[in-house]
Amino acid sequence: MKRSIRTSALLFAFVFILSSCGGNADKSPAAGSVQETTAEPVQEESSAVQPEISNSLTLEGNDQMQYDKTELRVKAGQTITLVFKHTGKMEKTAMGHNFVVLKQGTDLNAFAQKAMTAKDNDYIPKSESASVIAHTKLIGGGESDTIEFTIPEKGSYDYICSFPGHFSMMKGKLIVE
Ligand SMILES: [Cu+2]
Known part of the structure; x- marks a missing residue:
């Protein structure tokens, strides 16, 4: 019993010392505060809003080399209708821009490399047609x-x-459920 009282007295003293130290530290904004840069909340734009499952899709591309959606959700085994629009002017x-859905396991870098040489076929490389599930035609500003x-x-x-050159910026996931 005596011992526990002593312990709590010690604890109290310790806490007191700690808090008074803290007080001193506040008055001198020294080196210690440098590391405490407040971490900003991580914002994951792409996953912030889960898209609804719908087989009626719209997707846009713009003059800033961006798709407006990086995730689409559809139901398996049902017809998917995708309206692809270029909202830019170029x-x-x-x-x-185009929209090319690829089979699972496709090496995206390798595909994109081959696509660069397929200008005569809207950048859909015929040698890789086995990897392509579906694609739109290549469109410019104002087209769909x-x-x-x-x-x-x-x-x-x-x-x-x-x-x-667009693949590094323009890519997304089509989730089939
Ligand atoms: Cu593009």
Whole structure:
């Protein structure tokens, strides 16, 4: 009993010392405060809003080399209708966009490399056609293209714009549920 009283007295003293130290530290804004840069809340824009499951999709590309959505959700085994719009003003030779859904396991870098050489086919490389589930045509500012396709198997599929240099910026996931 005596011992525990002594311990709590010690504890009290310790806490007191700590808090008075803290007080002193506050008065001198020295080196210690440098490390305490407040961490900003991590914002994950792409996953902040979960898209609804719908097989009626719209997707846009713009003059800033961006898709407006990086995730799309659809149901497996049912016809998907995708309306793809280019909301920019630039010519398709300079800022052309398409939407290419690829089979699982496709090496995106390798595909994009091959696509660069397929200008005569809207940058869809014929040698890689086995990897392509569906694609729109290549469109420029103000244009749109609508396609229909079906994906029987559930899973996560990559989609990209295969215009040269766009794939690093323009890619997303088509989630099939
Ligand atoms: Cu593009």
